[in-house]
Amino acid sequence: MSIIEKAISKLERAAGNKRTDRVRSQKIQRMTVDAGNTLSKENDVTPNKQSSFIDSVPESVNVEPRNYVVIDLKRLNQLGIVTPDQGKTQIAEQFRIIKRPLLTKAFSKKNNNLIMITSALAGEGKSFCAVNLAMSIASEMDHRVLLIDADVGRPTIPNILGFENKIGLMDILIEDSVDVADVLIKTSIEKLSLISVGAVHPHATELLASQAMLMLLDELAQRYNDRIVIFDSPPVLLTSEARVLAERMGQIVLVVEAERTAQQTLKHVINQFGASSDISLIYNKDRTFSDNKYYGYYYS
Ligand SMILES: Nc1ncnc2c1ncn2[C@@H]1O[C@H](COP(=O)(O)OP(=O)(O)O)[C@@H](O)[C@H]1O
Numbered sequence: 001m002s003i004i005e006k007a008i009s010k011l012e013r014a015a016g017n018k019r020t021d022r023v024r025s026q027k028i029q030r031m032t033v034d035a036g037n038t039l040s041k042e043n044d045v046t047p048n049k050q051s052s053f054i055d056s057v058p059e060s061v062n063v064e065p066r067n068y069v070v071i072d073l074k075r076l077n078q079l080g081i082v083t084p085d086q087g088k089t090q091i092a093e094q095f096r097i098i099k100r101p102l103l104t105k106a107f108s109k110k111n112n113n114l115i116m117i118t119s120a121l122a123g124e125g126k127s128f129c130a131v132n133l134a135m136s137i138a139s140e141m142d143h144r145v146l147l148i149d150a151d152v153g154r155p156t157i158p159n160i161l162g163f164e165n166k167i168g169l170m171d172i173l174i175e176d177s178v179d180v181a182d183v184l185i186k187t188s189i190e191k192l193s194l195i196s197v198g199a200v201h202p203h204a205t206e207l208l209a210s211q212a213m214l215m216l217l218d219e220l221a222q223r224y225n226d227r228i229v230i231f232d233s234p235p236v237l238l239t240s241e242a243r244v245l246a247e248r249m250g251q252i253v254l255v256v257e258a259e260r261t262a263q264q265t266l267k268h269v270i271n272q273f274g275a276s277s278d279i280s281l282i283y284n285k286d287r288t289f290s291d292n293k294y295y296g297y298y299y300s
């Protein structure tokens, strides 16, 4: 049984449905993460599922000067995000396993360093996984990372990392005079840089599929060919532009929410991507793997 079929059958089991249908499975990553069992309980971090990033983030802004952000590691820890000072926690271990195959492939082919994090719908954990992946890679000094907030309809990276969204991706796309270097934000984590969404634009989603965006992706792949570029992206089923974006990405990471993303939905989403797409799955918010019940990742 392919990994995608395993993931689907897991979704079915969660729904009490034992039937397993076949779906297209070429190019899907093959790896499974069993969350939590190898790590000591004292080190486990149990973020409260109910708490949202937005709810738990104070209003304070840490931008000083404008293109530099001091990241509050203590607060990130409380949000369940991997940080450099954390040591061997369950979440750190999970993202260590998740990032390995992505990193292995990142420099093997042109554009493979561009990694799109997406999901079927909103709220399934794209931003949570995008930030954790970026932090894990940057914290452990694997590579330099550029994290781009491209979920223009629901941007949350500034809220999670504690800075104010001013100029960003949209400004590059709208204004010819604005360049990547103008909007790039350095952070107190040496290997991590950020680009936020920037200007509010009535056609923000459409701009993601524009020629300007496609040119920007090519530019990023070349100019930052030594770093991992992670896009926190819009959900595939809500915006057709996400599919256009996916065509230019080297790797697609599809976040599947345990007990929520339906089997048919998952199949439908996978079928939206081109046959040559390189798709990985993160099975997020899984209660079955860990004792402390709330998160766990199944990565395939
Ligand atoms: N593995 C997880 N463990 C605990 N909370 C999570 C996990 N994944 C996501 N969340 C929470 O679920 C909510 C939605 O996640 P988010 O990443 O914002 O979704 P999306 O970006 O797909 O809209 C957030 O409040 C986030 O804190």
Ligand SMILES: [Mg+2]
Binding pocket: 126, 127, 128, 151, 154, 155, 156, 232
């Ligand atoms: Mg999000």
